[in-house]
Structures are given as C-alpha cells and as structure tokens.
Amino acid sequence: GDSVTQMEGPVTLSEEAFLTINCTYTATGYPSLFWYVQYPGEGLQLLLKATKADDKGSNKGFEATYRKETTSFHLEKGSVQVSDSAVYFCALFRTGNQFYFGTGTSLTVIP
Amino acid sequence: SAVISQKPSRDICQRGTSLTIQCQVDSQVTMMFWYRQQPGQSLTLIATANQGSEATYESGFVIDKFPISRPNLTFSTLTVSNMSPEDSSIYLCSVVRGTQPEAFFGQGTRLTVV
Numbered sequence: 001g002d003s004v005t006q007m008e009g010p011v012t013l014s015e016e017a018f019l020t021i022n023c024t025y026t027a028t029g030y031p032s033l034f035w036y037v038q039y040p041g042e043g044l045q046l047l048l049k050a051t052k053a054d055d056k057g058s059n060k061g062f063e064a065t066y067r068k069e070t071t072s073f074h075l076e077k078g079s080v081q082v083s084d085s086a087v088y089f090c091a092l093f094r095t096g097n098q099f100y101f102g103t104g105t106s107l108t109v110i111p
Numbered sequence: 112s113a114v115i116s117q118k119p120s121r122d123i124c125q126r127g128t129s130l131t132i133q134c135q136v137d138s139q140v141t142m143m144f145w146y147r148q149q150p151g152q153s154l155t156l157i158a159t160a161n162q163g164s165e166a167t168y169e170s171g172f173v174i175d176k177f178p179i180s181r182p183n184l185t186f187s188t189l190t191v192s193n194m195s196p197e198d199s200s201i202y203l204c205s206v207v208r209g210t211q212p213e214a215f216f217g218q219g220t221r222l223t224v225v
Contacts, residue, residue: 032212042219043115049213089154099214
C-alpha cells in the first residue's frame with residue numbers, strides 16, 4: 001500500500017544553517033506530494049506541494065522537488081531561522097484515496 | 112481554502128468518562144477525516160465521516176470506542192468513549208478540498224486522560 005518514509009529527528013540547527021529533511025514514498029500511480037508544518041500548539045498547515053514528476057514546490061524559502069526516479073521529495077532550505085522551529089510532515093495523496101503522512105521531523109533552530 | 116474550527120482545544124478527563132470533540136467547517140464538504148496524533152508520532156487516520164451515512168473506520172478503530180456523527184455537510188463530532196490514559200493524544204479533524212487536493216486541519220484537541 002501507499003506509505004511515506006521520513007527522516008527521523010529531532011534535528012537541531014543553528015540559525016542560517018542549511019536544512020535537508022529526507023522523504024521517500026511508495027505508491028501506485030502518480031500521487032501528489034506535500035510538506036506540512038505544525039507549529040507548537042497548532043494544527044498542520046500546508047507548506048508546499050508538487051503534483052507531478054519534476055515539479056518543484058516552494059514557499060517561505062523552503063523547496064522540494066518531486067523525483068519519480070528516486071521516489072523522493074526532500075525538503076530543503078538554504079538558511080533556517082528560529083521561527084522555522086516546528087514539526088515537518090511529508091505526505092502523499094492519490095485521487096479517490098486518503099492522505100498518508102510520514103512520522104514527522106521535529107526541527108529546532110537555535111540562535 | 113477551508114477554515115476549520117475545532118473544540119475544545121484541550122481537556123483533561125478522568126478515566127472511564129467520554130469526551131466529544133466538535134469540528135465546524137466554513138463551507139460544505141463531502142468527507143471529513145478524524146486523525147489521532149500520539150506524542151512523537153505521525154497522524155493515524157481513525158475514520159472518514161460522510162454526511163448521511165455511517166463513518167468508515169480504519170483498522171484498529173471501532174465505532175463503540177470512537178462514535179462519529181455527521182449531521183450536515185459542515186459539521187462533525189468525534190466522541191472518545193470510556194477513556195483510558197492510552198487515549199491521551201491530539202485529535203485532529205481534516206477536510207480535503209480543491210482540484211489539486213489539499214488537506215486542511217483544525218487546530219487539534221489535546222486530550223489528557225488521568
């Protein structure tokens with residue numbers, strides 16, 4: 001069945017460091033891929049998404065590219081800020097199906 | 112987009128009691144989803160709530176423990192029945208909208224059972 005495997009955390013970085021959070025998926029067909037972010041005490045919010053192979057999703061300095069050949073959708077940011085501290089979830093969705101979420105990666109950015 | 116109001120935002124409950132969580136969406140949706148997020152874990156789908164029919168439960172979740180109501184296209188409730196400390200978790204409602212679908216979430220209900 002469909003599934004998402006996400007890099008385990010927690011991840012601690014200094015401000016302005018480079019961030020990568022790895023995500024790979026297993027799915028039949030052509031799913032859409034997403035990154036969601038959960039700030040402390042809040043629900044999940046969409047960070048970015050990509051709906052087909054080679055698409056790049058981007059938002060707030062974060063980027064992820066849909067790589068069908070490696071079934072990956074790694075999240076990157078060139079320079080993290082303290083305000084980026086949150087839990088990040090990779091997810092996939094196929095039409096007529098449901099969302100599948102990874103286990104989440106907790107990021108803490110220290111000044 | 113969709114705005115989802117979920118309440119209560121948190122509660123502390125005695126074991127053996129029940130808690131009903133409400134989820135209100137700002138527009139009509141066909142399906143609403145209820146998730147559980149245990150500490151340090153990902154989201155686990157409990158059930159899908161369709162208006163006018165019984166909810167569809169995922170493996171490991173049963174209606175007697177998690178009864179769901181869906182009286183109209185903008186509202187749903189999830190009840191956590193006969194609670195035990197193992198039910199301590201965050202419960203989230205969600206809807207999927209759009210032609211390029213996106214999941215929208217309520218802010219969650221943080222439940223602690225003592």
